[in-house]
Amino acid sequence: MAVTPTSAELDRLRIEVPSWAYGNSGTRFRVFGTPGTPRDPFEKVADAAQVHAHTGLAPTVALHIPWDLVDDWGALRRHAEDLGVALGTINSNTFQDDDYKLGSLTHVEPRIRRKAIDHHLQCIDVMRQTGSRDLKVWLADGTNYPGQDSIRERQDRLAESLAEIYAALDDDHRMVLEYKFFEPAFYHTDIPDWGTSYVHCAALGEQAKVVLDTGHHAPGTNIEFIVAQLLRLGKLGAFDFNSRFYADDDLMVGAADPFQLFRIVVELIAGGGYGDPDVQLVLDQCHNIEAKVPGQIRSVLNVQEAVAKALSLDTAALDAARRAGDVLLANEVLMDAYATDVRPLLAEHRASKGLPEDPMRAFLASGYLERIAEERQGGVQAGWGA
Numbered sequence: 001m002a003v004t005p006t007s008a009e010l011d012r013l014r015i016e017v018p019s020w021a022y023g024n025s026g027t028r029f030r031v032f033g034t035p036g037t038p039r040d041p042f043e044k045v046a047d048a049a050q051v052h053a054h055t056g057l058a059p060t061v062a063l064h065i066p067w068d069l070v071d072d073w074g075a076l077r078r079h080a081e082d083l084g085v086a087l088g089t090i091n092s093n094t095f096q097d098d099d100y101k102l103g104s105l106t107h108v109e110p111r112i113r114r115k116a117i118d119h120h121l122q123c124i125d126v127m128r129q130t131g132s133r134d135l136k137v138w139l140a141d142g143t144n145y146p147g148q149d150s151i152r153e154r155q156d157r158l159a160e161s162l163a164e165i166y167a168a169l170d171d172d173h174r175m176v177l178e179y180k181f182f183e184p185a186f187y188h189t190d191i192p193d194w195g196t197s198y199v200h201c202a203a204l205g206e207q208a209k210v211v212l213d214t215g216h217h218a219p220g221t222n223i224e225f226i227v228a229q230l231l232r233l234g235k236l237g238a239f240d241f242n243s244r245f246y247a248d249d250d251l252m253v254g255a256a257d258p259f260q261l262f263r264i265v266v267e268l269i270a271g272g273g274y275g276d277p278d279v280q281l282v283l284d285q286c287h288n289i290e291a292k293v294p295g296q297i298r299s300v301l302n303v304q305e306a307v308a309k310a311l312s313l314d315t316a317a318l319d320a321a322r323r324a325g326d327v328l329l330a331n332e333v334l335m336d337a338y339a340t341d342v343r344p345l346l347a348e349h350r351a352s353k354g355l356p357e358d359p360m361r362a363f364l365a366s367g368y369l370e371r372i373a374e375e376r377q378g379g380v381q382a383g384w385g386a
Ligand code: AOS
Pocket: 020, 064, 091, 138, 178, 180, 213, 240, 248, 284
């Protein structure tokens, strides 16, 4: 009872990959090195380009300031273009400086807020040089203890700081505001949920949208509901895809719960967000123990599989079952789509585009990993804990 997705439908998938996924990362216990780790942003972009070359799915690379600071943005941009990709979202960072221990855009001291705002203005300047559309703001701001600071005043300061940054955006820029329910703050977080992000985005204006990171909710949260709601409101700006078992695990998307990923994509399609450039799909992952480039290839393929399954949904049959109040049939129609083995279809689709039928095997056979292990010595950490 499933339908077959068309090639044109499959072709609408675009996934942005994060520069930090190619650097070494780890936990607070240990950062394991990987042979061939990039030593600079140019090498990170080169690794990202391998993902696109083998899958045809990842044409842009998200950058992180200051982790990816370079002297010559034009050179990085040309380097990306020469390798067949483009520079994407610019991520700010106000969480790795002693000044930000008690907050950044929400900090009680005007001097620290000024510094955090200026950092975002610097990011906007970088966007002008990289040709990026989106400024992604994720804040570690929050408190650890009841009474530590005024929750309400922090919201007011946040609104004021965001307004100043928003006012500096060019007309073709967007601010995408990410929420996270806890960590590193453990008592309260200043943007803990989609509602708070939405409230600030709505106050800022049309160019501000919410970022939904799939690892940033309490266990058991119905994420597809949030997707449906934000799409209804025209405020879903981007996804950070990853998967989690416990907290913000940043594991490969689709690894922990492929059924949840499918359900999210079903709502994305139903709400008109699939293939809409205004709803940017981005990976936000850290490959702690697996090789980075294959980890990214696996991730984009997992998203592609979820999309192909969701596109296999017989929406006419589902609609009829819903109208008839046939609970069991509606559920069966949905599960039929999920149970569809889309791998042969995707292999055929790739071949028709001149791509390898099995991108993972093709990449592993290409010798790229061996080459970078030889050429690159002393690669860098992704930035976490750096
Ligand atoms: C942090 O938990 C978030 O997921 C952010 O998206 C963060 O900006 C990203 O992980 C890299 O800095």
